[in-house]
Amino acid sequence: MARVLLIMPRLPQRMGAPYLGQLYVAASLIADGHEVRCLDLGAPHVPFGVDGAVAEAERFKPDMIGLTLFTYGVAQGYELAAKLRAHTRLLVAGGPHPTVLPEEPVAHGFDVAIRGEGEVAIVQLAQVLDGRFQMADVVNSYLADGGRGPTAPAIPDLDSCAYPHTAYSAYDLSHFSPGGHVVPGGLMTSRGCPARCTFCANYVTGRAFRFRSAADVIAEMIVLRRDYQISTFPFWDDAFTANRPRLNELCDAIVAEPALAGITWTCITPGNMVKPFDLERMRRAGCVAINFGIESGDKRMLKIIQKGQRPEHIIAAVKAAKQEGMQTIVNFMFGFPGEDTESLNNTLALMETLAPHTDYFNTRGVLVPFPGTAIYDQHRDTYDLEGWWRDPAMVPIEPDITDPVAAQEAHEVDPTLALDFFRYSDDVRDLIAACVRYKALHNKATIETMIASAHKAAAAYAAEAGASASTM
Ligand code: B12
Ligand code: SF4
Structure with a gap:
């Protein structure tokens, strides 16, 4: 059996829970009997950085080290890879960035890059190390010696994936919360999105909408509730409402499951895939918030970015969700090429x-041209976009701000605007800045209202408690 160390390099913002993609990879290794350790250098309480990760590798002596690489933070990933090189037999890159550009990590010292979903390939790699599998047969692999493994389609049966929570034991959870309690992360009930937005970098989960059976989702939720006291479940699917029959089936299954009585959940979905007549059923099943992908209020822009939705429809869907008593989170982006x-x-x-x-x-929202996207391909040469992600100065690390109101104040400015990917004119840049600020001020007002009503409730409670004590 192989010893495997999985590492997430530091990303711009800290993440309060282990990254779901890394959990999936770790869980599949554990299910195959391998010894796995996971490190997340962006965890809020991790006591070390790159050098600590190298020290961990020296101590654990892994046969294989696997890094999850986003496009953001990839420069730190390459720096880390160079330092880890001597401490393992096999250095592997996976995640959104190698999926699009597998040749890049390999040129930066990795032995192999894996494209797409990693559950199958990572187990095959571990089996190569203990002599049970051939390197040439590892699916979706891109090898440093020029070899290419067979192409495998996206995982057709998502119920076959090991549950992410089975990998919590591979982490030092005190890196995420001081007491080492599991921080409720999210889960995915489906993968993929049938839409074709030209800015979207969803190349791992892809364009084919695949979903887990309701029974498999319910079984995962029951364990998370029973063993980890999770009662609010963020569903991180790309397009939660994309398939109505499965949406209805899942909602009905949650309602019918006594072990899930009283739970709540939130979901993310493109605005045009929310049908107001589905909302009541979703609310009854525990949906308390919907995160709508809208992106633009301009018909010309919506067409250019292939968002395929009309502002009238969006207004109706958001209003209907609010009337249903749900929280509404609305996403807008700014600065598409051609924006005026x-x-x-x-x-x-x-x-x-x-x-x-x-x-x-959503906070900020100035367009970042991720490689692999149609926008990147169309405008790479005009705006000299090639390779921006390899320059650490282009990916500023966010300061840690814990106060929610102060965090919104920091969001009044989007550092991406200053990077000026698309060389905006002064009037366009000023208007983008105004749009970013508008969102931050709105969010700040929402948070201040919530804090004020929490204080009011606490004061009313204290007054009532005082009144009862004085009558005793
Ligand atoms: C949930 C989510 C988040 C959550 C993550 C919370 C958490 N604790 O997990 C939050 C909200 C924090 C988040 C933040 C961001 N996110 Co995000 N996120 C997602 C989302 C919607 C789902 C991620 C997921 O779980 N996918 C499901 C699994 C199955 O896929 P996966 O994560 O890619 O992992 C698989 C493979 O990549 C591979 N793999 C992963 N690691 C490894 C390692 C090895 C060794 C191997 C072999 C394989 C392998 O196997 C995994 C299992 O199949 C994706 C979209 C998507 N559909 O993936 C965007 C996505 C990953 N996010 C993205 C971005 C850009 C961001 C932000 C930079 C946005 C921003 N501007 O702030 C931040 C960065 C985070 C930070 N800390 O700064 C982009 C990444 C694009 C890119 N090329 O880098 C995506 C693809 C969205 C998009 N459409 O553009 N995100
Ligand atoms: S709707 Fe969202 S997930 Fe789907 S392609 Fe567009 S941006 Fe990507």
Whole structure:
């Protein structure tokens, strides 16, 4: 059996829970009997950085080290890989970045890069190390010696994946929360999104919508509730509502399961895939918040980015969710190539229309041209975009801000705007900055209202408790 160390390099923001993609990879290794350790250098309480990860490798002596590489943070990933090289037999890259550019990690010292979902390939690699599998047969592999493994399609039967929580034991959970309690992360009930947005870097889960059986999702939720006291489940699917029959089946299965009585959940989905008549069923099943992908309020822009939705539909869907008593989180992006003051004003106008029905807007939102996206391919040469991610200065690490109001103040500015990927004119840049600030101020007001009502409730409770004590 192989010893495997999985590492997430530091990303711009800290993550309060282990990264789901790393958990999936670790869980499949554990299910195959391998010894696995996981490190996340972006965990909020991790007491070390790159050098600590190298020290861990020296101590654990892994046969294989696997790094999860996002495009953001990839430069630190390459720096780390160089330092880890001497401490393992096999250095492997996986994740969103190698999926699009497998040749790049290999040119930076990795033995192999894995494209796409990693559950099958990582186990095959571990089996190569203990002599049970041939390197040439590892699926979706891109080898340093020029070899290419067979191409495997996206995992057809998602119920076959080991549950992510079975890998919690591979982490030092005190890196995520001081007492070492599991921080409730999210789960995925489906993978893939049938839409084709030209800015979207979803190349791991892909365009084919695949979903787990309701029974498999329910079984995972029951364990998370029973063993980890999780009662609110964030569903991180790309397009949770993409398939109505399966949405209805899952909602009905949650309602019918006594072990899940009283749980709540949240989901993310493109705005045009929310049907107001489904909302009541979702609410009855515990849905308390929907995160809507909308992106622009301008019909021309929506067409250019292939978002395939109309502002009228979005307004109806967001209002209906609010009327159903759900929290609404609404996503907008700014600075697409071709964006002008007219399109930005239309987006600002839609944000203003939606504001009374919106709890939060996504923070910031200036377009980042991720490699692999249609926008990147179309504009790479015009705007000299090739390789920006290898320059650490292009990926600023966020300061740690714990106060929620102060965090919103920091979100009034988007550092991506200063990177000026698409060489905006001054009036476009000013309007983008105004749109970013508009969202942050709205979110700050929501948070201040919530804090004020929590204080009011606490004061009422204290007054009532005082009144009862005085009558004793
Ligand atoms: C949930 C999520 C988050 C959560 C993660 C929380 C958590 N604790 O897990 C949060 C909200 C924190 C988040 C943040 C960000 N995210 Co995000 N996120 C996602 C989302 C929606 C799902 C991730 C997931 O679980 N996928 C499911 C699993 C199955 O896929 P996976 O994670 O890629 O992992 C598989 C493979 O990559 C591979 N693999 C992974 N690691 C390894 C390691 C090895 C050794 C091997 C062999 C294989 C392998 O196997 C895994 C299992 O199949 C994806 C979209 C998507 N559909 O993937 C975006 C996505 C990953 N995020 C993205 C981005 C850009 C970000 C942010 C930078 C956004 C921002 N501007 O702030 C931040 C960065 C995080 C940070 N800390 O700074 C991009 C990444 C693009 C890129 N090329 O890098 C994606 C693809 C979204 C998109 N459409 O563009 N994110
Ligand atoms: S709807 Fe969301 S997940 Fe789907 S392609 Fe567009 S941005 Fe990507």
